[in-house]
Amino acid sequence: MPPSDFKRVIAESPYVFVIGVAGDSGSGKTTFTRAIREIFGDDLVSTITIDDYHRYDRQERKVLGITPLVPEANRFDLLEEHLAELKAGRTIEKPVYNHDYGRFDPPVPFSPTKILILEGLHPFITGTLRDRIDFKLYVDPDPDVKRAWKIKRDVERRGYAPEAVLREMEERKPDYERYVAPQCLFADAVIRIAFSKYGRDVSEKRNVYRVTLCQSRLDKSIGDVDLSIDLFGLLSLSERDFMVEFTIEDVGGEAMGALTFDGELNDAVARKLERNIEIQTQVEPIDLSQDSDYLTAGDMAQLILAWRIINRRIFIESAPGAGGTGRTVTGNNGHGCGRR
Numbered sequence: 001m002p003p004s005d006f007k008r009v010i011a012e013s014p015y016v017f018v019i020g021v022a023g024d025s026g027s028g029k030t031t032f033t034r035a036i037r038e039i040f041g042d043d044l045v046s047t048i049t050i051d052d053y054h055r056y057d058r059q060e061r062k063v064l065g066i067t068p069l070v071p072e073a074n075r076f077d078l079l080e081e082h083l084a085e086l087k088a089g090r091t092i093e094k095p096v097y098n099h100d101y102g103r104f105d106p107p108v109p110f111s112p113t114k115i116l117i118l119e120g121l122h123p124f125i126t127g128t129l130r131d132r133i134d135f136k137l138y139v140d141p142d143p144d145v146k147r148a149w150k151i152k153r154d155v156e157r158r159g160y161a162p163e164a165v166l167r168e169m170e171e172r173k174p175d176y177e178r179y180v181a182p183q184c185l186f187a188d189a190v191i192r193i194a195f196s197k198y199g200r201d202v203s204e205k206r207n208v209y210r211v212t213l214c215q216s217r218l219d220k221s222i223g224d225v226d227l228s229i230d231l232f233g234l235l236s237l238s239e240r241d242f243m244v245e246f247t248i249e250d251v252g253g254e255a256m257g258a259l260t261f262d263g264e265l266n267d268a269v270a271r272k273l274e275r276n277i278e279i280q281t282q283v284e285p286i287d288l289s290q291d292s293d294y295l296t297a298g299d300m301a302q303l304i305l306a307w308r309i310i311n312r313r314i315f316i317e318s319a320p321g322a323g324g325t326g327r328t329v330t331g332n333n334g335h336g337c338g339r340r
């Protein structure tokens with residue numbers, strides 16, 4: 001397929017490509033998902049949050065003394081059914097969980113787009129869900145980053161008191177470790193996020209984090225990113241600190257290739273990089289640094305992930321029935337996977 005036809009091919013193909021994004025509450029799933037939507041465009045991408053498939057509302061969970069992380073507190077059977085319908089291109093009546101009130105709103109009709117993102121606490125919990133997801137991503141911020149993000153979001157947007165958020169995080173920890181974290185073993189890619197090595201205030205004031213993209217080395221369906229750039233030339237043009245590092249990371253007992261970015265690239269450098277990826281992917285306009293003069297390490301990781309996703313999508317088009325490869329899990333949840 002000529003790359004220039006890429007967007008048209010996706011739009012005209014009947015294939016509904018499902019991206020699963022897993023991680024704890026407040027780990028950045030929704031934020032990442034929004035960035036992917038911006039890259040591909042709203043006409044191609046829609047999102048389902050698995051929170052909508054809770055079985056119990058907030059009050060019922062309180063009475064039962066369970067957290068939403070326990071599998072029984074969710075309707076995965078309905079989610080599996082709905083995912084099959086959506087992959088077949090059919091409209092579903094999707095339940096709606098309203099975080100403002102902790103209750104369910106009436107279901108709404110939901111029709112699939114050609115790229116469907118399924119994000120939440122448990123997208124990889126059952127074999128059926130895993131089989132229906134074409135690209136699996138696990139978002140795994142350091143505990144201190146997650147704590148800061150979750151407090152900010154739950155206080156500002158969901159009306160909780162900071163102490164209540166912290167208490168709840170402690171209460172949910174055993175269920176997170178038991179039911180959510182092990183799913184990172186199934187991920188095609190894991191994003192790890194830490195405060196910047198240039199200082200926590202750089203993270204908090206300028207949104208600059210140290211972001212590591214771990215990718216299965218065995219995944220033959222994904223080509224290498226040919227950035228075709230003179231990295232040294234780019235970095236020497238940069239006005240702020242920026243670093244790139246390549247290491248091998250242990251993710252749940254498997255060696256994964258890990259690409260780490262930290263810092264910021266200024267506008268001119270970012271434009272060159274974005275243009276280069278646009279030319280290769282024909283996904284336009286790629287403009288992640290639109291609100292600022294700098295492209296952060298996180299933006300850079302998102303661009304590369306988008307490129308990986310495009311590669312997987314192209315692979316499916318050229319080899320039908322080859323979707324949903326994922327990693328073959330052989331071990332238990334060893335160290336380095338879904339950190340506490």
Ligand SMILES: Nc1ncnc2c1ncn2[C@@H]1O[C@H](COP(=O)(O)OP(=O)(O)O)[C@@H](O)[C@H]1O
Pocket residue numbers: 023024025026027028029030031032149150152153207298
């Ligand atoms: N990449 C990021 N950079 C900076 N802040 C982030 C990022 N991702 C998440 N956050 C912060 O964390 C909060 C929670 O993120 P969110 O995406 O809502 O998490 P989730 O969907 O996993 O519960 C956001 O409101 C935002 O303040």
Ligand SMILES: O=C(COP(=O)(O)O)[C@H](O)[C@H](O)COP(=O)(O)O
Pocket residue numbers: 024025026051058068069098099100102120121158
């Ligand atoms: O764990 C989560 C998922 O949240 P996220 O969207 O952060 O991944 C929430 O606690 C439940 O959905 C219940 O919501 P509430 O606590 O509002 O009743």
